[in-house]
Amino acid sequence: MSYEPIFDELPDTRFALNTGSGKLPAVGFGTFFDDPAATIDAVTQALQSGFRAIDCAERFGNEASVGAAVHAFLETGKARREDLFITSKLWNNNHHPQRVLPAFEASRQRLGLDYLDCYLIHTPFAFQAGDELHPRDAFAHILYDSGVTLIDTWRAMERLVDKGLCKSIGLSNVSLQALQDVVAVARIKPALVQVEAHPYLPEWELLQFCQQHGIVFQAYAPLGHGLEPSVLNEPVLNQMARRLQKTPAQIALAWAVQRGTAFVTQSTTLSHIQQNIDISTLPHRAMHEIRQDITHRVRFNSVNETGVHLFSSAPR
Ligand SMILES: NC(=O)c1ccc[n+]([C@@H]2O[C@H](COP(=O)([O-])OP(=O)(O)OC[C@H]3O[C@@H](n4cnc5c(N)ncnc54)[C@H](OP(=O)(O)O)[C@@H]3O)[C@@H](O)[C@H]2O)c1
Numbered sequence: 034m035s036y037e038p039i040f041d042e043l044p045d046t047r048f049a050l051n052t053g054s055g056k057l058p059a060v061g062f063g064t065f066f067d068d069p070a071a072t073i074d075a076v077t078q079a080l081q082s083g084f085r086a087i088d089c090a091e092r093f094g095n096e097a098s099v100g101a102a103v104h105a106f107l108e109t110g111k112a113r114r115e116d117l118f119i120t121s122k123l124w125n126n127n128h129h130p131q132r133v134l135p136a137f138e139a140s141r142q143r144l145g146l147d148y149l150d151c152y153l154i155h156t157p158f159a160f161q162a163g164d165e166l167h168p169r170d171a172f173a174h175i176l177y178d179s180g181v182t183l184i185d186t187w188r189a190m191e192r193l194v195d196k197g198l199c200k201s202i203g204l205s206n207v208s209l210q211a212l213q214d215v216v217a218v219a220r221i222k223p224a225l226v227q228v229e230a231h232p233y234l235p236e237w238e239l240l241q242f243c244q245q246h247g248i249v250f251q252a253y254a255p256l257g258h259g260l261e262p263s264v265l266n267e268p269v270l271n272q273m274a275r276r277l278q279k280t281p282a283q284i285a286l287a288w289a290v291q292r293g294t295a296f297v298t299q300s301t302t303l304s305h306i307q308q309n310i311d312i313s314t315l316p317h318r319a320m321h322e323i324r325q326d327i328t329h330r331v332r333f334n335s336v337n338e339t340g341v342h343l344f345s346s347a348p349r
Contacts, residue, residue: 043314044083046290050224051247054200055150057118057225059290060310061086061297063253069098075301076102083310085112088227088253088297089144090122090155091136092166092342096143104145119144120151120225122205123190125340126166128159128181133189137198149199151225154190156206157183158340167341175341183211184218191221201225203248206337209239216246227251230294231264232285232323233331244293255289255296256282258344260333269326273319280308287312288323 047056062079064087066072072095076087080102089099107114121144127136137152161168161176168176190202203225204212216222226243230236230252243250257264264270270281277284282298286309289296300306315323336342 043287043290043312044310048249048295050151050201050249051222052194052201052224054224055118057151057249057251057295058084058086059295060084060286060312061088061118061251061295062306063088063297063299064095064099065090065093065299066095066301069095071301072098073102075299075306077106078303078306080106080112082303082307084306085116086118086120086295086297088120088251089140090124091127091140092122092124092155096121096140097145100144100146114146118150119146120153120227121149122153122155123186124155124166125158125160126163126168128154128178128183128186129162130181130185130189132162133186134193134198137193141198148197151201151203152190152193152199153203153205153225153227154183154186156336156340157204157208157211159183159186160340175339177340183215187215187219191219194221203227205253206334206340208337209242212239212242212248216248222246223248225249225251227253227297228337229254229332229334230289230296231255231257232267232270232288232327233257233262233264233329234333235292235324240292240294249295250293251295251297252289253297254333254344255298256285257331258333260344262329262331267327267329269323273315273322277315277319279313283308283312284315284319284323287315288320291315291320 046059062084121140159178159181201224203223205227265281270284274281
């Protein structure tokens with residue numbers, strides 16, 4: 034059986050935010066890189082290749098490098114600030130309401146931007162407040178702070194929107210229950226939820242809740258973070274890729290957008306960056322096949338259970 038690929042505008046898909054403050058490009062580039070020079074190179078290549086959504090975080094430790102690449106690109110005149118969608122995230126040691134504004138301001142200044150398009154609570158876990166990103170006791174156990182709730186932090190996030198400092202707010206690494214709890218009491222509803230999602234972790238239930246509430250679902254690790262068992266070696270995706278003359282990565286990313294999610298992928302390889310934005314609509318039958326035939330389930334990142342980033346499986 035062969036499929037006729039349909040060439041279209043899938044890479045230009047944008048999801049409207051429930052705040053009315055703009056649209057998130059479905060195709061996004063992540064910046065979880067260790068090295069400042071690699072960060073600048075990768076972000077520059079991503080922007081030049083057409084990515085317009087850039088995902089950052091205080092925890093990634095490289096916002097200044099991302100900001101440098103963004104500013105250099107804006108100076109070329111190939112895009113205006115309003116064409117870009119820049120997100121950053123509040124880390125776990127800053128969940129206390131009085132720490133939210135300073136943490137946000139520090140990220141904004143490192144990025145060198147007047148405003149952020151979205152600011153996310155990176156995980157629902159509050160660590161002990163302070164300068165330590167991972168505060169630990171004498172036994173190296175993480176010190177959590179039970180004195181602050183996710184709702185307390187959310188109220189402080191809402192005030193950032195009130196002040197016009199960021200256009201929208203959201204959550205990352207949340208369970209469906211935690212998201213429901215926030216939505217139930219929020220004055221400003223979450224606009225965006227960013228969680229691990231890929232064909233081995235489709236999170237259909239969470240996606241359905243997001244769609245019912247007009248919340249954009251953004252998948253991170255959409256290619257499985259380069260870990261084993263490799264999403265990119267999945268036989269169903271490989272057979273489909275051969276039939277459609279695309280790569281398995283392009284199939285996984287097209288599937289992500291077509292089922293109604295945005296994604297953030299990352300790469301330091303130019304050919305990968307370029308192919309990750311060169312996606313096209315899959316035939317209806319292929320979408321069905323991915324949902325029906327890929328039954329293997331893997332969560333690679335246990336951050337949503339502990340608040341500590343730990344991609345399990347063999348290192349890349
Ligand atoms: N909210 C959170 O807690 C959280 C956690 C993790 C990540 N994130 C965000 O999500 C972003 C992406 O995360 P991720 O690294 O897990 O994404 P990913 O795109 O699933 O995995 C990236 C890996 O895939 C490889 N790759 C990329 N494109 C490829 C292609 N076309 N063909 C073959 N291999 C390809 C990359 O290697 P090469 O460099 O060789 O291409 C890299 O090893 C991060 O940068 C970050 O912004 C958020």
